[in-house]
Amino acid sequence: MNDSTTTAATIQRWLDEHRITEVECLIPDMTGQARGKIVPRHKYDPAAGLRLPEAVLTMTVTGDYPEQDFTPVADPDMRLVPDASTLRLVPWAKEPTAQIIHDCVHFDGRAAELAPRNVLRRILSFYERDGLQPIVAPEMEFYLVEIEPDEDIPLKPPVGRTRRTEAGMQSFSIDAVNEYDDIFDVIYDWCEAQGLKLDTLIHEMGTAQMEINLDHGEPLALADQVFLFKRTVREVAIRHGMYATFMAKPMQGQPGSAMHIHQSVLDRASGRNIFSEADGSPSPAFFHFIGGLQAYLPAAIAFFAPYVNSYRRLSRYTAAPINLSWGYDNRTCGLRVPHSPPEARRVENRLAGVDVNPYLAIAASLACGYLGMRERRQPSEPLTGSAYEQPHQLPRHLDDAIERLLACAPLAELFGEHFLRTYAAIKEAEYREYFDVISPWERRYLLLNV
Template identity: 85%
Template structure:
């Protein structure tokens, strides 16, 4: 990755493609669900100076591939103009032929950024910070499960068989031997991530059966959102090639903990690189507390971005070691907002609300936006909690439809993200909820069929 171009110069992209003897180019954009959409183009037909086209309606698709009843793009179903971001140019390690992947940005043909593009949404929030002379620093932590291959979606998922030819017994938090059960998978994962420039930090075994956590090195939000986006593709591919699935569902298995994407956040000055959450004497600054105040004030209205599916709300329960409110505390993992012990320059806030099923661009954008509003409005947080937040009242929406309603009613978030984007996102979530509501579950058939 050292020779990957760091500018948008099409000539440098062409040179990289030539140097790596690329025969095909995967031209990617993340959609609202964080899925990779785009086109595969033969190398000899790919011109990074020209880009390519894709229907704008792709950005209004639900996770099932459906669309809201109302059109949130032009009724003419126009194309977007996709242009490559050269900093995202990477090989596809699992391809049989030399293949490149590159994330593209979405523009209209008059040169304006498409406001429904998740990458553009994150960019707009980062510009708000830049206008203040600030630069956010984030570090995502992703939890996921390895499970047995099961094509029938009516059959519950099961933990996979490891190298000992057995499934895990009980919960194996932080177990080295339990990680070693899947050494073949993780060896390939590290090799492929290194080839793609995905900066993995640590790997641990989480609480659930065959539940893992990968931490990424801290850095700029946009490149890290790209890495989360690409990591999900990568580990799914690794797992499939080892006859398993890797799943980023928030709550894939009954009786097991959910999977989160914890977001560590701090802010530094663009000029001096100093953490604005700390004063010169090392104590916490007012902006640090205002940032927490903004998260506490606005995250409840933004829950639809952090719990974007019906399944997401199965995780947010006091019985699953996940947040049920936005209490905050020092090194208190029961809180939705945790402040880890650190030196002053590394002072940060960990947002523990997000499930790993989020779109990483939107989750980072919204979390930073809530903190930004807190700093701009001088919002004060509650007192830090030293006890268990699970014993505190539930403060978050319990269902997706409630979350969407709260989002639509939050004028500051609508103003910050734009009415068109918020209405489109809400319509997508409403469509997904209605599709889910049509499904009759096994629980209903088991307990209601002959008993009511």
């Protein structure tokens, strides 16, 4: 049997064993949302896969499209091929339901270059070619908020089990987390049912702001877990009468929400962390990786701050990075090196908001580090003071970020020119639509005063 036949047989056995009646066939789109089809079990053929319009990969967060076509004008389909390693139960479904992430391929077998999973695979292929294996561990912050259907009304923290909202900021408070015990019990249960490897749960700085970390592992598997984790947390929150939001800056006067990415690189042959020498000291590759992040993250910022709201978080007043200083165990820096034994030496990229597409953010961070190693980039000296007192080094707006991305030839080489231009056009379309909206601040202060 060929590989596709073996994969199809494996999937069919799993569906039979779990008595599945429906299959959710998922792909992550450019925003990180789940697109696809729900298929009755008896109609699902994993050997044949499914079809979906290729243009789905060019949709904006509002469901619109760029003015220019980046897929053929005939609006053709692409094939969705199931990845058996992503097969999981849907724990909140009433009937036995499976979910499986599919890969997007053209009918001639080529990978669809606009699909975020394929983009991450492309970046990983450069590491594989050099005999390297990146390892990542994402940390995800999010807010629980009161349900408010009217988007013109500011968000509020939800009521907990004491029937009160939080008073002030409750960083690392156990009791504040326990206010939402019912929610987190279900989150842990549903994540366990899906094989999502949760590590730590803490209360972050904001009111009803939480952070959950994932165990470290291979980048594509971790991006899949983030993709499914967001979907799971939103579902749990709604079933408990509140929203979970992964906006980067959902509430005025509150800190933003990040997705910090811890990164290390292993030698595939030996399994050794190449960031450490045999004597335990930092290696040249470690410093080159940091140098690459410092050199190329400003051009890649549109992957880490993908929406207009994202830039509200990147301010010296919101405990978020404003530059790419690096330091040992220095949380004010955009790049932090936590204390660890030599075999676990890693770099934490603190730039990304939790609103990112996890596949693209992980791909971009690894791409910048890879370029640093390839070009032997040297980083600045590590910072011991506050990076918030250092100059602002990052783009302030989405349109500035798009310009920098399009001007970066080394990133275009790694990501592919067509993907980079498509992504930039999607962001430009989103920015134009946002710019048409007149905000309450403008009406309040400009309507009668200018």
